[in-house]
Amino acid sequence: MLYRRFPKIPELEISALGYGLMRLPTMAGDPSRIDEAKAETAFLAAVDEGVNYFDSAYVYHDQKSEPFAGAVVERHGLRDKVLLATKCPVWLVKERADWERLLNEQLARLRTDRIDFYLLHSLDAGRWETVRKLGGIEFLEKAKRDGRIGHFGFSFHDSLPVFKQIVDGYDGWEFCQVQYNYIDTAFQAGSEGIAYAAARQIGTIVMEPLRGGALARVPEGVKSIFAEFGKPRMAAEWALRFALERQEVATVLSGMGSERELRENAAVASSARPNSMTRKELDLIERAAAFYRERMxxxxxxxxxxxxxxxxxxxxxxxxxxNAAVAFEVKEDRSAWYKKAYAGQGKGADSCAACxxxxxxxxxxxxxxxxxxxxxEAHAYLMN
Ligand code: SF4
Ligand code: SF4
Structure with a gap:
């Protein structure tokens, strides 16, 4: 495993591959029922491969991810070998006392007295307003002073201008977490956001390097583009190498659902150094990205x-x-998400309720x- 560092935290070595604890193996496809035996095997294989960054959140797996991680770490005496990261569900913060209550609950679930990396989860313009209004930063600074938090930052889902506003809104951010992969170079924070943060000494954690797994199962057209490389390489490896190519990226999170996936990804992260891809490799990736974009x-x-x-x-x-539903042929997944989180809630495109x-x-x-x-058109497609 190769290790990298955040500019503001030079004393800590972070594995280039981080374990995202949001897509653990489950029973009967039910996210609230983690298949603990399989998940524990994968977790231990990660430690064995040298992965030291484990990323959970209050809400992952219907709030079961943190307790799972806490139990495995305690059972195997791993606390000194792993860096625990988790996220505060800002949308559940309704009053100042909630910051304290949530953090203490998370510490108990993780069976630790210190969370190494604490993130404000999924900041957007509205949640950033909540953080500012309800004293979120003051709370984080206090929790860091008293030792319950090692370092803090935020994960992000909104437009690039909002990303810059949040980065500029506080001098003390130590890291950020953004969605980044070879399709999403200009999505949300994107390449420009990563560079913007780096110019302010804020390191980046990449999430969704495989775009929820879509870039691990590429269509024939993309396979034939990658075949021009001349050496066999799995689709997931192309995507991981692309994310690890950037110097500003400290770790790339992958939600590995099995020990096999974990071992494969760890092998990639053990050899992918920043700025190491050839012009030919980057051109092939750009053509693969164009293939998808043309289908959007x-x-x-x-x-x-x-x-x-x-x-x-x-x-x-x-x-x-x-676009994702059509180009990646994942209509069922995107439709379900649209119906759950957008349609009828003023965020979607329902002709009466929103637009x-x-x-x-x-x-x-x-x-x-x-x-x-x-x-x-999007609304009609996603609702049917
Ligand atoms: S529709 Fe898309 S491309 Fe046009 S302004 Fe909005 S985000 Fe940008
Ligand atoms: S047309 Fe008006 S309501 Fe509809 S998306 Fe554009 S700004 Fe919003």
């Missing part, structure tokens, strides 16, 4: 310039879901997308 029904770059929508529609997210066809977004789109029409 909306030419949205998720730049976020159309935002905010006065009626609450999260335009780039709706288009991203629609009022006011037209305010139209002149702001550099791609000249017919947003109203495309939102209706």
């Amino acid at each position: 029904p909306v030419p949205c770059t998720t730049c976020g310039y159309c935002m905010p929508c006065p009626h609450g529609v999260i335009i780039p997210e709706v288009f991203a879901m629609y 009022a066809a006011c037209g305010e977004c139209l002149p702001k789109c550099p791609q000249s997308i017919r947003i109203i029409e495309k939102l209706a």
